[in-house]
Amino acid sequence: MTSARRIDTYLRELVDEDRFAFFEAVADFAKERVAPRLLALERAHELVPEDMIREMGEMGLFGLPIATEHDGQGGGQLELVLMGIALSYWSQSVAITPGAATSLGSKPLMLFGNETQKRAHLPDLARGRRMFVFGLSEPGRGSDAANPEVVARRDGTGWRLSGEKCWSTNARWASHVVVHALTDAAGRRGHRSTCFLVPMNAPGVSYAEMGGKSVWRLSSTGSIAFADVRVEEDQVLGEVNDGFKVMATTLNGGRLFVAALAVGSLAFALDRVSSYAMEREQFDGKPIGRFQRVQDVVVDLDIALEESLTWLLHLVKLYDQGRLPREQAAKVKIAISSRASRLMLDAMEICGGVACLDEFGLMRHHDDLFVTRVGEGSNRALRTQIAQDLMPGIRNILQ
């Protein structure tokens, strides 16, 4: 595979020199420190190794959007997305580890935490010494996340939490989980729940890794159970009965990050396929890249990459300026993840049988792209939000 990345050509024109240098530094780390270990880790059914997490922590990747006053890097969504693309070029699993830790884990605290909570956690989160998990999804509540079955009942000055969260990314390494729980069953839709910051080692909290997952293979995905867990008032994150706002607001940035993962996969596929099409010879000892039907796919990948990257970075800029409508974040995730998944199959097809091999690298991206279609809001369910924006009379059942 050639070492030149096509994405660099586009990115160089879209971001300033410092941001491009940052992207290259993370991309070099991924190529030198992550890529050579991927196959062995996957074949051994292991998760992202702790030394790799530590190294990413030392690079500051867990603190990218955290303010410098809280020991972070003082960046924004742009830095997060550039990190996401650079790491997911090789592995979405590795990218989502600091990705979920920041864009889903520390983000709710950054957006809704009070100063005491921020001071208590953000410096350790920024250094990767602590990790928060985003506890929204439950066995019985996926798209209908505004109505959690996990419940927090008043108990004197505090609360008692019961129920189960699942699909919790990074649960294996988490210090705390941001739990979205029902606190007012009779409240208005979207105003029935509250978020709580719960230590993973609190009495009554238990975690189990979800088995049998064949996407994001190196990423930890846990189920977290709460058996009558005591939480105090100072563990409430944001306002009581406004917990869904905390989660939904966080997801806007999260969806931009998920779109970045799909861009990383697209970028890898384009480079992989264009170099293979020049290496592989069939009929008269000439490369398959001379066939127009092979060229069509390479060009489709290239167009998709340039369009996706340009659109995504435009929306990231709006997000960092605090003026991105939430429908836009949903739209870009839907569009890029669906297009990248479809094109990944075409990319594999024009490479032939070799694409089935794990060492070829495309199958990993094919599998991982599935998560970008359902994660942080299933693409089909999210269309409801966009439809409501287009036709304001339609009631948005997702809130």
Ligand SMILES: Cc1cc2nc3c(=O)[nH]c(=O)nc-3n(C[C@H](O)[C@H](O)[C@H](O)COP(=O)(O)OP(=O)(O)OC[C@H]3O[C@@H](n4cnc5c(N)ncnc54)[C@H](O)[C@@H]3O)c2cc1C
């Ligand atoms: C690897 C992985 C990691 C994840 N990490 C996290 C995490 O860290 N934290 C977390 O909280 N969650 C996480 N999730 C959960 C993820 O956000 C949910 O899977 C997603 O929200 C969809 O929920 P569901 O899978 O229960 O699907 P369901 O809600 O059961 O929906 C199934 C399907 O029904 C259809 N559907 C449902 N509702 C509608 C609607 N309103 N309109 C149209 N069609 C609809 C869609 O086709 C949808 O795909 C993760 C998921 C995966 C796979």
